[in-house]
Each structure stands twice: as structure tokens, then as C-alpha cells.
Amino acid sequence: MYKKLLLSKSTSRGFSTQIQTAKTNLKNWKSVVGLEVHAQLLTDSKLFSGSSNEFGAPLNSAVSHFDASIPGTLPVLNRKCVEIGVKTAIALGCRVNEVSMFDRKHYFYADLPVGYQITQQRAALANDGELTFPVIVPGKKTYYKKARLLQLQLEQDSGKSLHDEELKRSLVDLNRAGAPLIELVFAPDLETGEEAASLVKELILILKSLRSCSCKMEEGALRVDANISIHRSGEPFGVRTEVKNIGSVRSISQAITFEIQRQFEVKLNGGVITNETRSWDATTRSTVPMRDKEVLQDYRFMPEPNLPPLRLNTSATDTSCSDIISVASISRGIPELPEDTRSNLIKKYQLSQDVAVILVNEAKLLQYFISIMEHVPGIPAKLVTNFLINDLLTFCNKRNVDIEDCQLSYIHLEDILSALHAGTINLQAGRELIEIIHENPSQKVQTLIKDHNLEQITDEKMIEQFCRQAIEQHEQAVKQYQSGKKKALFAIVGEVSKLSKQKANMKMVVAFLEKILKSE
Amino acid sequence: MQRILQKTRSYCTVLKEVKKNQKIDKPKENKLNFTELKYPSKVPSKPIKQSFPTGEKPVIDNATIQLLERLALVNLESKEALSTLEKSIEFAEKISHIDTTNVLPLYTVLEDQNLYLREDSVTEGNCREDILRGAKVTEEDYFVSPPGNIPLQQKEKDFTDN
Numbered sequence: 001m002y003k004k005l006l007l008s009k010s011t012s013r014g015f016s017t018q019i020q021t022a023k024t025n026l027k028n029w030k031s032v033v034g035l036e037v038h039a040q041l042l043t044d045s046k047l048f049s050g051s052s053n054e055f056g057a058p059l060n061s062a063v064s065h066f067d068a069s070i071p072g073t074l075p076v077l078n079r080k081c082v083e084i085g086v087k088t089a090i091a092l093g094c095r096v097n098e099v100s101m102f103d104r105k106h107y108f109y110a111d112l113p114v115g116y117q118i119t120q121q122r123a124a125l126a127n128d129g130e131l132t133f134p135v136i137v138p139g140k141k142t143y144y145k146k147a148r149l150l151q152l153q154l155e156q157d158s159g160k161s162l163h164d165e166e167l168k169r170s171l172v173d174l175n176r177a178g179a180p181l182i183e184l185v186f187a188p189d190l191e192t193g194e195e196a197a198s199l200v201k202e203l204i205l206i207l208k209s210l211r212s213c214s215c216k217m218e219e220g221a222l223r224v225d226a227n228i229s230i231h232r233s234g235e236p237f238g239v240r241t242e243v244k245n246i247g248s249v250r251s252i253s254q255a256i257t258f259e260i261q262r263q264f265e266v267k268l269n270g271g272v273i274t275n276e277t278r279s280w281d282a283t284t285r286s287t288v289p290m291r292d293k294e295v296l297q298d299y300r301f302m303p304e305p306n307l308p309p310l311r312l313n314t315s316a317t318d319t320s321c322s323d324i325i326s327v328a329s330i331s332r333g334i335p336e337l338p339e340d341t342r343s344n345l346i347k348k349y350q351l352s353q354d355v356a357v358i359l360v361n362e363a364k365l366l367q368y369f370i371s372i373m374e375h376v377p378g379i380p381a382k383l384v385t386n387f388l389i390n391d392l393l394t395f396c397n398k399r400n401v402d403i404e405d406c407q408l409s410y411i412h413l414e415d416i417l418s419a420l421h422a423g424t425i426n427l428q429a430g431r432e433l434i435e436i437i438h439e440n441p442s443q444k445v446q447t448l449i450k451d452h453n454l455e456q457i458t459d460e461k462m463i464e465q466f467c468r469q470a471i472e473q474h475e476q477a478v479k480q481y482q483s484g485k486k487k488a489l490f491a492i493v494g495e496v497s498k499l500s501k502q503k504a505n506m507k508m509v510v511a512f513l514e515k516i517l518k519s520e
Numbered sequence: 521m522q523r524i525l526q527k528t529r530s531y532c533t534v535l536k537e538v539k540k541n542q543k544i545d546k547p548k549e550n551k552l553n554f555t556e557l558k559y560p561s562k563v564p565s566k567p568i569k570q571s572f573p574t575g576e577k578p579v580i581d582n583a584t585i586q587l588l589e590r591l592a593l594v595n596l597e598s599k600e601a602l603s604t605l606e607k608s609i610e611f612a613e614k615i616s617h618i619d620t621t622n623v624l625p626l627y628t629v630l631e632d633q634n635l636y637l638r639e640d641s642v643t644e645g646n647c648r649e650d651i652l653r654g655a656k657v658t659e660e661d662y663f664v665s666p667p668g669n670i671p672l673q674q675k676e677k678d679f680t681d682n
Contacts, residue, residue, distance in 0.1 A: 043640050044640050044641055044642050045640050045641060045642050045643070049644055050638070050641065050642060050643030050644040050645070051642065051644045051645030052642045052645055058648075058661070059648070059660070059661035059662060060648045060651055060661050060662070060663070061645065061646055061648050062645050062646075063645055063647070063648070063651050064644035064645050064647075065644070065647075065650075065651075066644075067645075068651045068654075070651075070654075076636065076638045077635055077636070077637055077638060078637075078638055078640050079637035079638060079639060079640060080639075080640035081640075082637065101627065106591075108591070108593075110663070110665030110666070161665075162662070163667055164667075165667075168666070168667050169664050169666060169667055170664070170665045170666065170667050171659060171660075171662035171663070171664060172662055172663035172664070172665055173661075173662060173663075174651070174663070298587070298591060300591070303627040303628065305627075305628055307628075307635055308628060308630040308631060308633040308634065308635050309628075309631060309634075309635060310635045311634050311635070322637070323634040323635065323636055323637050324634060325637070
């Protein structure tokens, strides 16, 4: 055991130095990333059968005879799946196809009892869309990136296998077998892990606002596979590897960054990249080759003989009949999409783009923001966004709680912000209130301000007293300030803050100090 | 019998009335006489011998045989099985000589039908006992199968641990 630990330590150290040498040489190389996303659709029943599509049902209970591939059963398409597929396609700017067809894609897995997956290969539900999304890289300016969506198709999910390594067997639960999925195939238009993670983040926002998918990656409701290759700039694309089993938005970025680095190291050492499927291991933070798919798989695609073509009404008239869904009538029911929300926020409240991006990414914050802007008249948008993002969100991140689980209610927040706006408390007191309320959510903000003595000091005499006291203690800073070093004032301001137990109105303090120091 | 045929295949209506006193169980009399059809079928009445260029005997290398065995789960090791496979390939090879330019493929005879759409409601399932009854080995409501699709390195790890 001890030996093992030592070994892993030394390898990890070796790796980090490798990264550093590699980074200097990476400049001539380009990485190419393409994503395939599978999203489980929010329906009551499965794609081709009437069994339940609920997550977490008892083992093998949400299974119909069709799902278990009992002979004599036939697929019957779920109308809602088509509607959700069309809705998502429109939101992603796709061309929805008037006629689409189903195909069989053959796999030999125990969790796919019929031996093939019904999917759409020759003629998918929709093609040629695109997704434009903001890319947030810490420390860099937010920029927009565009990725083409090549295809959107309806297909079945497989069952789930639990691998029992000791007894060398798999335990199969067919509850997920036949669950409805849409597969979104994106063109290899991305370059980095951050871009891929940002694409998925935007896609999640869209799918959630459309109510297409729960997007709970931890439940496997949204799954991302990444195709990654590297090539020297000016040369054709390199051989790609596929990374599967990425379980969270953060892992997407990590897995892709790791794989680009791994490929680069292979090339640097004169190796060859093979076309293989790798699996992301979140605990070791590395990609591992998968046993299957060593050989190029032959899926033996064939038309699904049991399903006639799926037809949609793609004309402007919105006559839907029982078996033909009107695309026009669905497109009218599409809600505001995240990018529209952002531009509306920017226009209505003069927010910066970065602030709008953060608010839209956190549904709860956005909800708070809009309600407060409506309920507290005259409050500046900047005061609200600063407090929500710099204070509330930072607090939640520091405590590692989800914003949804924070004990602070909307009422609390509105009271704190009203008090801030009215000048009853200062920002420091606001921050303190978040902490106090998170521990003790039953109290009212007004009583807490009184009980914890958090009112802002605005009494001129008291502030003057604090200022004079601070000036006496900081002769050095006073001299520096008077000789033109404006920054020296901060030292004195800090002292006043300390003297007043962080309750003085800082605006007044700064004004007072400037007045006193100039007159001296 | 005759009536059923007439109903289902309207394009091969028989001109001649079937005599009532004819014995129905005579198989020869029951057969359609293609020369007497009102609307001749596009299917030729007599087999047409066509000579396709006979290509060389298909050569299948070992790797392909292994792949086929894996995909089809059929044992191809015996000479007999291999020759059957070769003959099948030779037989199917003919199809590649047929000119299909400008002919749209027929995927299904139901291609002029619309796909029926079902309302989204739960109507099936909750029949675990039925479903599991067909399985030889089960474990706590799970099906049990041989392992598959496990990351490659796991095997190596087992090896070093031993």
C-alpha cells in the first residue's frame, strides 16, 4: 500500500513537469473538439412503449414486453417525443425534415436485449442548426463561440449494467431500456475544454427552458461524448479519440484538457494516436482506454422495417392532425431562450454582458434580480447585481452550498437590499447579514440589524471624531497623501472602518477625510 | 382461396371464371395461371436466366472470419461452414451487377403510410415477474449476464495485484 502511494506521488510529480515543458511547444499545434450530446426527454412514457420513463423506479419494474424484446412486440412512437424533438430543433435553428425515418443500429450488449438500437441515421428529425454561446474562462474576457449542429435525431436508450468484477458478471436493469433520447451531433468547431463546457452549459439552459430534458447529469439525463484530435496548424486533422462517461459540466472541461495534453505528449514522444474510445475517470482525473471498440465497430445499419416514415407538416399552415404534427404550431409555443434573456437584461437594466451571463446561468439569481428590481423602487441595478454576484454567490461558493439550498429567502434578500439602498446599513453589514441569516433563517432582517447592532453610522459628529482619531494614528499616510499619493488615503479609510467596527458610512468618511486633509 | 387472392392482389385478376364443380383441393388447378392475367404482373411469369459476370471466388482472410464470428455469434471454423459462407457471398454478389441508377430504394412497403403516433401515457410495465421469468440466472431482481464493456485497464490492474 505504502509502495503504491509513493509510486503515484512520483508519477504525478513527473506529470506536472511534463505539462510545463509541453505547454511551451503546444503553440504550433491545434486541438479540435466535437461533441455528441444525448439528452433524455421529459416524458411520462418511453419512446416506443407505454412503460414509465421515471428515474429511479424499482429494478426492472418500468419494463414492458417490448422493452425486454419479447418476440411479437412492435414499436409504437410516442407523440410527445416527436414534439419535444421538433421544439428543440427549432430552438437550435435547425431545418426540420418533412420526412424522417428510423434505422436499426446493432450492438451486442446485455443491456440492449434486442441486439439493436432504434435510431435515425439516413433521415434524421432535423439537421443544420447552430448554437452560439458565451465562453467564460476565468481571468479572460468572455467571448462568443458558434458551433454547428449537424444532426438532431430521436433514439432509444439502453438499459443499465452493474459490473460485478469479483464474480465476473454483469447485473442488468432494463428500466432505462427504450427511454427516449435526442442525440445532438455537433461539428468539430471547438478548440478547448472550456469551450466545450460552455457549449453544454448553454445547451442545458436551452433544454431546461424548453422543458425538453431535466439535464441532471448526475442521473445520466444528459450525457456528453467528446471527439478530440490534434494537428499541426496548416495540416489536416489528426486521428481522433472519443471520450465517454463524462459525468458533469466541470468534468467536460477537465476530460478534454487532459485528453488534448495526453495526445500531445504521445506525439511529442514520437507515438501514434489510435482511433479508440476512452472513458473519463473522475477520481484519477484521467482518460482510460475501454475494452470495447478496439476494432472499428460494424453497426450494420439497416432500415427499421416496423416503422413507416415519420411525416411532419413543415408548411406555414398549422393544421396538426392525429398523426402529422405541425412544425409551425410548435414553433409558436417556444419560450424566451437564454440569449434573448441576456440581451433583454442588457437593454432594460444596462447590465454588462458578463453580469448578464452570470445571472442567466443561475436561474435563482435571475429570479431574485427581477423580483427585486420590481419590488424595490428606484434601486440601482448595479447595487443589486453586485450584491447578488459578489456577495451572495461568493458566500455560497465559499460555503460550498448550492444557491437553491441557501437558507436566505427572497424576503430576506429584499430587506437587506432595501436597507442597503436606504443607507440604513453598509455593504459590510450586508455581508454579515448573509452569514447570520444562513445560520438563523427564522429571524427578520430588521430585528437582526437591531440585535446585532449593524446600523450604519451616518452621524456627522461621530464620523468626524473617527476621522480625526485615524489621522492622528497615521501621520505617515497623511504626509504621503498630502504630497500627492492619493492611494495613501485607503490606509486612513481602513483605520476609520476599524474604529467604527465597520459601521461607518464609507462615502461620508472619504468625503470628510478629503475635506479635513485639504484644509490642513 | 381464389377470392382471398383476388382481394389482396388486385393487379392479378383472373379472367377465367373458376368452375364451381372443380375440385378445390387439387393443387395444380389452384395455382394462378399467369398467362391468363388481365393486368400482367411486373414479375416475369417464367424464370429468366441471366448471366452475371462471375467474379473470382471470394477470399476471406482470418481477421474477417473472426470479426464475423464475433458479430454473428456463429462458429465458422469448420470447412463446411466456410464454404457455405463463400457460396452465400457469391450468391449475393449478383445484386451488385444490377443497374439501380435513378431508382429510389424501397425501404418499406408501408412508405406511403404515416407513422402512427401514440399519446404519452403510461399503459404498460410493472410486470417484473413476467419479464424475469424468461431469464436463466437472476439476482435480486437483476438479470445476470457475462461481463462486457469494461474499461481495458481494469484487467491490467488485476494482473499486477495478483
